[in-house]
Amino acid sequence: MSEHEAHDVLIEVRNLDKSFGDLQVLRGIDLNIRRGEVVVIIGPSGSGKSTLLRCLNRLEDPTSGSVKIDGVDITTRNVNLPRVRRQVGMVFQHFNLFPHMTALENVMEGPRTVLHMSRSDAECLAQGLLVKVGLADKANGKPANLSGGQQQRVAIARALAMNPDAMLFDEVTSALDPELVGEVLNVMRKLADEGMTMVVVTHEMSFARRVADRVVFLDQGLLVEEGPPDRIFHRAGHERTRQFLDQLHWDIASE
């Protein structure tokens, strides 16, 4: 890769293996994610998608191989993990909002506790982010009083409050009622349009097709193939990719 391209790469995964006991979940994954790129990871359940994502901010420790964020290997023993995680925001399937805080306090928590921002600055920032995800009127609501879609949008705002270089989305619409999926995907699409670097694990193929710059197909811990969505969805090179997409009733003819 040329010098220019090397500078462009924000997340660099090399020969990544991950095992849970005897079970090998990831096998020799190589993946580069460039600044501003939206990469969608698809694959059957148990294929290692979420584990791969969780290795990118060391919520999982890789068994071997390396992950570099902005050139810094985060798999070494003495890496400053809180510092790494500030750079990489994460949104979870089950939202994981802090239930003892309001929506606004959830968004303020990272800037306040981790960045030691003043209360007024953090509040201003959080208000702005809640406006951005369309929840300005829910600032003082507790998570328990918000719908799943609203909670997930607060969770996105919470991650954005750290001003991360990249965002990781781990099946963020899988726990939502179908009618609430759209509002979350719309926020994500807006982020993508603004140039946020995003790694998205999802089963929402329409999102992958419309928003992804690149689609990565994982099966049984192997990165089977990757490419632009148009190619993966219409001219996949591997039989396993085609089988997987067929099983999703992905109707190519209707597109």
Next chain:
Amino acid sequence: MGYEWRFDVLEGNLEFLLGGLGLTIGLSVLSMIGSLILGLLLGIARLSPWRGMQFVTTIYSDFLRGTPLLVQLLWIYYSLPILTGVVFSPIASAAIALTFNLSAFVSEIFRAGIQSIGRGQREAALALGMTGWQTMTRVILPQAVRRVIPPLGSVWVSLFKDTALVSVIAVPELMYRGKVLSIETYRPVEIYTVVALIYFFVTFPQARAVDWLFERARVRS
């Protein structure tokens, strides 16, 4: 059963008993506060990733829960001075024994409370860039503390009654004063009945309040 009740023996003595109640309450409050602080630290230490810390705190907790409070009390009051030369007053010995004994139970409650908070909370906090300590103090403990209030209430109610044990080392609390009066007046029936009633009238509303806390927690979850 022609026992003739003579509650007039209480005349002039009730104040003496109620003075003992003051000490019972004071001792309970002091031991509770001490055991909350010690128990919280021990509860967190038991969840430490460091094996040595887990081992030491588990032994501490098992030992204190596996021996009678009365034995611990007598050991601190009679044995410790012989071994170390450090002599504690009866009240100090009582407070120390109650605090250590209780801290083992309190630590188990805190440990269970902390473990009851879903893994996702910890992960969300870490993903924001919080340190382990920030995750504990900002996210896990504020939620865990709410959950442990009812069981801690039960501990408090038991503690309040268990303080009667310290009468064996002559701490002049309610039970001890009852014993003194019953000997002085030769009226154990009336005196111990009144002592029991005093314990009951103080304990009962608190026990009911704890039941209410449990019920409220059940409804919320």
